[in-house]
Amino acid sequence: MKENVFKKIDWLVLPLIGVAAVLILWQISCATWAKDLPTPHKTWETSKPYIVEPFAKRGEMDQGILRFTWYSLILVAKGYALALIIGTPVGFFLGLSKTFTKIFDPLIQVLRPVSPLAWLPLGLVLFMGAGKNASELGALFTIAVCSMWPTVLNTAVGVRAIPQDYLNVAKVLKLSRTKTLFKVLIPASLPYMFTGFRLSLGIAWLVIVAAEMLTGRPGVGGFLWQEYNSLIYEHIILCIVTIGVVGFILDRLMSVVERRFKTI
Amino acid sequence: MPFLELKNVSKSFGGNPVLKDISLNIEKGEFVAIVGFSGTGKTTLISLIAGLLKPSHGSLMLNDLEITGPGPDRGIVFQNYSLLPWLTVFENILLAVEAVNPNWTPDKRKEHVEKYIAMVNLTPARNKLPSELSGGMRQRVSVARALAMDPQILLLDEPLSALDALTRATLQDEISRIWSQDRKTVVMITNDPDEGILLADRIIPLTAGPGATLGPEITIDLPRPRDRKEINHSARFKEIRRELITFMLNSKSERHTSITKKLILPDIEPEDLDRPPRFFTGRARPKRASEIKEETVEA
Numbered sequence: 362m363k364e365n366v367f368k369k370i371d372w373l374v375l376p377l378i379g380v381a382a383v384l385i386l387w388q389i390s391c392a393t394w395a396k397d398l399p400t401p402h403k404t405w406e407t408s409k410p411y412i413v414e415p416f417a418k419r420g421e422m423d424q425g426i427l428r429f430t431w432y433s434l435i436l437v438a439k440g441y442a443l444a445l446i447i448g449t450p451v452g453f454f455l456g457l458s459k460t461f462t463k464i465f466d467p468l469i470q471v472l473r474p475v476s477p478l479a480w481l482p483l484g485l486v487l488f489m490g491a492g493k494n495a496s497e498l499g500a501l502f503t504i505a506v507c508s509m510w511p512t513v514l515n516t517a518v519g520v521r522a523i524p525q526d527y528l529n530v531a532k533v534l535k536l537s538r539t540k541t542l543f544k545v546l547i548p549a550s551l552p553y554m555f556t557g558f559r560l561s562l563g564i565a566w567l568v569i570v571a572a573e574m575l576t577g578r579p580g581v582g583g584f585l586w587q588e589y590n591s592l593i594y595e596h597i598i599l600c601i602v603t604i605g606v607v608g609f610i611l612d613r614l615m616s617v618v619e620r621r622f623k624t625i
Numbered sequence: 626m627p628f629l630e631l632k633n634v635s636k637s638f639g640g641n642p643v644l645k646d647i648s649l650n651i652e653k654g655e656f657v658a659i660v661g662f663s664g665t666g667k668t669t670l671i672s673l674i675a676g677l678l679k680p681s682h683g684s685l686m687l688n689d690l691e692i693t694g695p696g697p698d699r700g701i702v703f704q705n706y707s708l709l710p711w712l713t714v715f716e717n718i719l720l721a722v723e724a725v726n727p728n729w730t731p732d733k734r735k736e737h738v739e740k741y742i743a744m745v746n747l748t749p750a751r752n753k754l755p756s757e758l759s760g761g762m763r764q765r766v767s768v769a770r771a772l773a774m775d776p777q778i779l780l781l782d783e784p785l786s787a788l789d790a791l792t793r794a795t796l797q798d799e800i801s802r803i804w805s806q807d808r809k810t811v812v813m814i815t816n817d818p819d820e821g822i823l824l825a826d827r828i829i830p831l832t833a834g835p836g837a838t839l840g841p842e843i844t845i846d847l848p849r850p851r852d853r854k855e856i857n858h859s860a861r862f863k864e865i866r867r868e869l870i871t872f873m874l875n876s877k878s879e880r881h882t883s884i885t886k887k888l889i890l891p892d893i894e895p896e897d898l899d900r901p902p903r904f905f906t907g908r909a910r911p912k913r914a915s916e917i918k919e920e921t922v923e924a
Contacts, residue, residue, distance in 0.1 A: 527707065532695040533701055534697055534725070
């Protein structure tokens with residue numbers, strides 16, 4: 362009986378043990394070798410106004426943490442949408458045409474590992490003429506370019522993995538190209554595509570922080586960098602935790618959607 | 626003039642002949658079964674007729690027209706059903722009906738689909754996905770899809786080989802019933818001689834590969850409708866069966882050629898389980914015979 366109760370709540374208890382262990386380690390670090398690191402308690406005290414009033418707006422760079430998160434999310438949504446709109450068709454072409462793959466695959470493999478920190482200056486240069494909007498457009502460009510690759514590659518794999526049987530059905534029925542695309546190719550590769558979409562979203566969220574740091578836009582990343590420069594180290598930790606939690610929630614949401622689209 | 630005519634058809638994949646010199650004439654309304662061992666190119670033969678493959682040599686004519694590619698005039702029931710898993714029973718059949726009759730009204734298409742779902746007794750399952758159906762039900766959907774296209778000829782590629790014996794028997798009766806309704810031309814590939822004899826007008830053995838070809842055909846003059854229980858006692862049935870099986874077994878034994886291969890023995894010594902496992906690394910890994918360089922012999 363007793364054991365059963367423990368089994369039922371261990372999903373809550375066990376992760377808490379992990380959190381407690383990290384807090385203890387953190388506290389010890391503060392006391393011993395990292396004198397500049399704020400203690401957990403101090404971090405909480407300093408961050409409190411940003412958490413209890415998450416939507417407050419006291420100035421351009423002094424806003425509630427959820428308000429900052431909201432700015433970041435909007436920028437991510439735009440860049441991510443751009444990545445999907447470009448990445449999915451490119452992935453389809455890669456999957457369908459061997460020639461297309463031979464032309465573009467080496468290029469993709471070379472561009473894929475490039476860090477967002479390297480793309481951002483290029484983005485800023487590209488949109489220099491846009492004046493006030495240059496930083497936003499540059500950030501969008503960076504998010505789109507960095508987060509596109511998983512979508513491209515997974516879609517291509519998905520299209521290549523379509524069983525010959527389904528293609529035979531399309532051939533025997535003499536389906537038109539559009540019909541084959543919408544009735545056979547897209548549904549058959551959907552599970553792979555959604556795996557790509559999920560990975561892309563993770564990367565888009567990773568890139569936003571770097572983009573905001575460098576452009577100084579209001580958002581979680583921008584706030585983090587500003588507070589580092591203002592020597593308020595507690596807020597750095599607040600931002601890190603926020604970024605982690607939001608990233609986790611986004612991933613969970615996407616995996617729910619992904620499961621919904623498991624056609625096979 | 627035969628309805629379907631195969632003239633000296635050969636097919637090889639990368640220099641390996643699979644089918645050799647196949648000639649076959651099928652009349653309109655005939656039910657022909659082709660029996661062969663697995664791996665002898667039966668599916669290749671049906672894919673050639675379906676137009677999914679092109680012959681290396683020879684020609685295939687349907688209704689005096691050369692077969693150049695796949696088309697809905699040849700309804701095909703695949704061995705593995707090949708239903709689209711994201712479409713329901715109804716939608717799977719509708720997709721075929723839409724493709725074949727693009728200018729029908731939606732109501733007419735729907736009615737047509739319903740008719741064929743009813744024909745294979747699947748009306749209660751019309752809104753289910755293939756993954757929710759048993760193997761036998763999936764194959765019935767596949768048959769209904771092929772029939773709903775109203776093809777000139779129906780190609781059955783080992784339609785029942787993935788099913789258990791009882792479901793198989795039920796579906797055989799069902800195919801027989803459906804065929805007797807509209808007497809379509811049918812080419813059925815099977816690996817079961819009994820199935821072929823029960824259903825077909827003519828049965829043709831495919832010799833053992835590689836380079837398989839058709840053997841002498843046997844006309845099955847058993848009266849229809851054939852009852853599977855009674856047919857087992859019919860002397861003619863036994864005779865056809867014996868003739869067919871004898872031919873097939875002979876064709877296989879003729880193929881017994883000898884190849885000399887190098888004998889490879891396992892290169893591993895028995896493990897000594899008596900020795901206690903060492904701490905941390907556990908028991909020593911087994912030794913290969915080729916690794917043992919010396920041995921101790923008591924002199």
